[in-house]
Amino acid sequence: METLNLELNEVEVTYLDRVILNIPKLTVYQNDRIGIVGANGQGKTTLLDLINGRIKPNSGNVNRVVSFNYYEQIKQANASLNADLLDAELLGRMKVPLNSVETLSGGEQTRLRLAQVLSKYELGLIMDEPTTHLDADAINYLIDELRYYYGTLILVSHDRYFLDHLVTKIWEVNNGTVHEYEGNYSDYSEQKKLAALEKQRNHENYLTEKKRLERSAEKKLLQVQKMSQVSVKKQKRSIKPDRLSASKSKDSVQKAAQKTVKSIEKRIDQLEEVSPMQKQQQIHFPLSRNLAIHNKYPVMGQDISLMRGNKVLLNRANFQFPLGKVISITGNNGTGKSTLLNYILQDGEGIVLSPKVVFGQYHQMDYKFSNRVSIIEYLQKFTDYSESTIRAVLSNIGFRQTDLGKIVSDISGGEATRLVLARLFLQPSNVLILDEPTNFIDVLTIEALEEFIKKYEGTVIFTSHDRYFTEKIADQVWKIDNEKLVLIYDR
Template sequence: MEKLTVKLTNIQQNFGAKEILNIEELSVYENDRIGIIGGNGQGKSTLLKIIHGDLIPEGEVQRETEFNYYPQIAELDELFNIDSLDWELVSQFAIPKNNVQTLSGGEESKFRLAQLLSVYQMGLLLDEPTTHLDQESIKKLVEELRYYYGTLLFVSHDRYFLNQLANKIWEVQDGKVVEYEGNYDSYKQQKELEYIENERATENYLQEKKRLETAITKKKEQAEKASKVSNKKKQQNIRPDRLASSKQKDTVQKNMQKTAKSMEARLSKLQEVTPNEKQQEIAFPSPKSVEIHNKFPIRGENLHLVAGNKILLDKVDFQFSLGKKIAIVGENGIGKSTLLDYIVNNNEGIILSPKVVFSVYRQMDYKLFGDETILSFLMKHTEYPESLVRSILNNLNFAQFEVSKPLSGLSGGEATRLSIALLFARPSNVLVLDEPTNFIDLKTTEALEKLIAGYEGTVLLTSHDPYFVEKVADEVYEFKEQQLRMISKEEI
């Protein structure tokens, strides 16, 4: 029999007037490996804090084991678990043994993970553990967790990480948690089946509703007609032998009315089905202002790229083709972001077509203030028609009523989605995206993939997400050992 480790019963967690979680019952068992997914702000981190005991909600939390906890954001304490620190794991994560104040974001994350994993507990809670990690470090973390025997719950937007480790998926949405068996790919298959079944149920509901409404209208018309005939006969001098006929018509009329009322009752009890949300198709026009015909709009010739005293690229040549989606991959701190900035700034060794127009995405690199609406803000930065701008917002999961929301009222997740919308709303022929999947949820990542697929210009991006690269990239370049070389997707 499975051993219970955590049980949540009648959980309610509110922040002010906003309900975050409302869970009737949820159980976790020994050796469960549960990946927790959902949109930004849906309550995933809150759920982990409740399980760990950092938040005390209404309801009952039954804990049968102790949990180690890795919060998404925390100050690095270099003395935490220092006596138990697994230095072999520190070495495997390639964490430099210098002052912790000099560690990069990725190195700091790896050091915090090493500290946590150096002390064993039967329960482990991880909140976005792959954030800032390069692909090699993610693979090492996956291998380390494969040998973890206990209960593992983790929040993640990384599809590779979810597929490698999860045997269950918890989807957190609108305060509820729905459990799916299997990893992320299995979850997606189940969601697609749900979508198909809901399409069928919606079609059946609409057909039955239309059939009943038509039948009710017809019966009422027949009853009305029978009533007029009956009243007309009553006003005439009716012979005794025709009186029975008139009464019979009254009975027919009453039966028709009764049938109509019966069908109305069935119509009122008909289970309404909420139709699937339909995304508007994106078809980017090609404004004359950004037309470009150069076969290789971006080239590097004998490029020597330096950051401080560190040589990043040494005498490198490359040419990026017009209209290609190009991913640049490599370890943390190797210089990918520096190269993108170098290209955008058209520095020495970079040769750009005179007609290149960049649109650049950097994670939350501007603040949004004021009462201007989302739609009016985007319309000020675009040559595209309003219908296309609305389609972009629709694909990024902004409801029609939300486009009138003021900028000052946006959440962090909404502001991130708006910054992506702005990227595509600006007329351009080259998109530059530096780690665009950091901090965005899976739904937004998949929306971004669709927008990139519909964009006809050239795309340069960096990413540690192999699923994202596999989905969007035509060509992949590896940044390694001061060189930039094209590799196959299988080598990622």
């Protein structure tokens, strides 16, 4: 029999008048591997805090049978912890430098915090976005480490590769409710697609049956109207005694037809209405004639050498990035990916740009909104696209129509990130530079970003540790390795 580690019963968490979570029942057993997904702001982190005991429900009961370690999404590494207290093998395999915390990069701080959490064992482990800033090697090591974790594992992650290799259940948090799906993220995604197809079929069946009944009712109504006209004509004529019974018979038929019409109308009212699946509006980002580039390679590098302090990142690297292609720059943490993107943007020595290049750029967390204008007004300042296109872009990237009147200085971090991405595609450009655009955004926004990039007509150069994202959109993959930039994939 499975050992129960956690149970939530009739739990409700509210803030002011808003219900954040409403959970009738959730159970977690000893060897469960659970991935939590959902759009930003739906309550994923609140659910983790509830499980860990950091917050208490307004009503209901959280029964924690075991203790949980908690890896938080945004937190500084604990500088007071002595490396002697940590698992030395873990530190080595995570490639954590034994420097002061202040000198560590984002990826190195993430690896140190992971080592700090994993060095202390509990029967339960909660992790909120543990792959942020990690390169592919570190993600693979973390997967191997967690695959053999004895106990309950509960993960929030936007990394579909990470979820696919670890979890056996998905909890989808949406509008305060939690729905459980068996399998990993790909299984969940397939189940969602099948459910969407089933809903669409049910909607079409509903429309077909409704139209059939409406036509039947119209036909019967027409019969009733004809009978009524005949009855009126007969009333104007004297009715002989031998025709009286026939007239009464026809009146009975008329009443029966009227009764049938009412019965059909009642059946129409009793049909269970099935609403259609909400379809994303198709978006196209055409380049204006002024932005058209005719160079076969709008971005090139000749004998590029880059350094960070005393460390050589690139040594006499050469590259040609083709027109209209989506180009991924990969490599481990610290190899110089972001440095190369910035060098291209700065048109550094050895960089050869087409004279017509107009850059659009995204740097993670690169926003400061102090404007007291609405979301829709803010974007209209940056683009010549129509308001309907702006609304379509915002809808596809997760904004509801009721959100568009929000003041941009008041929106959340997740909303601000999505707004920056929306602005990026609506501004005039022909070369996009994207530095880790998938960090800190939910899976739904990542999938929307994939579609945006596919529809963009210019050239895209990006870095990302999200393998599924890279596999879906990249035409070319270049890797920085041993101070060289090498083309390793060309679609």
